[in-house]
Amino acid sequence: QKEVEQNSGPLSVPEGAIASLNCTYSDRVSQSFFWYRQYSGKSPELIMSIYSNGDKEDGRFTAQLNKASQYVSLLIRDSQPSDSATYLCAVNGFSGGYNKLIFGAGTRLAVHP
Amino acid sequence: ETGVTQSPTHLIKTRGQQVTLRCSSQSGHNTVSWYQQALGQGPQFIFQYYREEENGRGNFPPRFSGLQFPNYSSELNVNALELDDSALYLCASSSWTSGSADTQYFGPGTRLTVL
Numbered sequence: 001q002k003e004v005e006q007n008s009g010p011l012s013v014p015e016g017a018i019a020s021l022n023c024t025y026s027d028r029v030s031q032s033f034f035w036y037r038q039y040s041g042k043s044p045e046l047i048m049s050i051y052s053n054g055d056k057e058d059g060r061f062t063a064q065l066n067k068a069s070q071y072v073s074l075l076i077r078d079s080q081p082s083d084s085a086t087y088l089c090a091v092n093g094f095s096g097g098y099n100k101l102i103f104g105a106g107t108r109l110a111v112h113p
Numbered sequence: 114e115t116g117v118t119q120s121p122t123h124l125i126k127t128r129g130q131q132v133t134l135r136c137s138s139q140s141g142h143n144t145v146s147w148y149q150q151a152l153g154q155g156p157q158f159i160f161q162y163y164r165e166e167e168n169g170r171g172n173f174p175p176r177f178s179g180l181q182f183p184n185y186s187s188e189l190n191v192n193a194l195e196l197d198d199s200a201l202y203l204c205a206s207s208s209w210t211s212g213s214a215d216t217q218y219f220g221p222g223t224r225l226t227v228l
Contacts, residue, residue: 004155032215043203043222044156045115088155092215098169099207099215100146103155 003027006089006104013111019076021107023089026070032092033065035074038106039085048074079111115139117206117220125226126194134189134223136204145187146217147179148203156203162187163209191225199227 036044050063062075086106093102116139144163148156158171162181176192205217
């Protein structure tokens with residue numbers, strides 16, 4: 001079982017719709033969760049972090065965390081073509097005094113006009 | 114822009130050669146982590162440096178080594194390059210406060226091609 005799993009996609013949504021991206025993780029003791037956006041050929045860009053169960057909103061983005069179900073999601077409202085990218089879910093594997101981010105393989109989002 | 118810089122942008126090497134990649138962390142950050150991202154995959158943790166010491170390592174062989182300097186910049190060295198080392202190498206900068214340095218900001222990356 002992979003430590004962080006995401007549907008590879010592509011997830012195709014029309015412009016203006018809500019895009020829903022999902023992620024599950026295996027380590028129950030994980031405390032910090034992140035969503036990164038990565039455009040083709042570029043490096044990951046942090047868009048959201050979440051630490052507590054529930055929802056966290058930032059502009060058009062909402063991150064949702066359910067630790068009991070080991071599930072993290074990202075909602076993108078009013079999707080735009082510029083949101084077309086790969087979205088990486090990352091979990092902080094704090095271990096023995098250092099932090100490492102454990103990434104899923106990413107979900108490719110395509111927003112079409 | 115995160116303020117994290119990496120050099121070079123692209124690099125082409127042949128199998129068996131050695132390579133050094135460089136990273137300057139964001140102002141105020143004292144921790145540097147290195148990741149390898151193969152095509153179509155998520156980044157994989159190589160190691161992390163704090164106070165010029167390696168304080169954590171992922172599942173990479175010893176031919177992957179690093180350094181951190183007093184100004185918190187860092188180098189990643191890879192010896193005896195293999196074809197599978199072809200990847201995007203990412204440096205991430207963070208600040209170790211309150212016993213955690215979990216929010217990491219990535220530099221633009223170095224694309225390494227091994228022929």
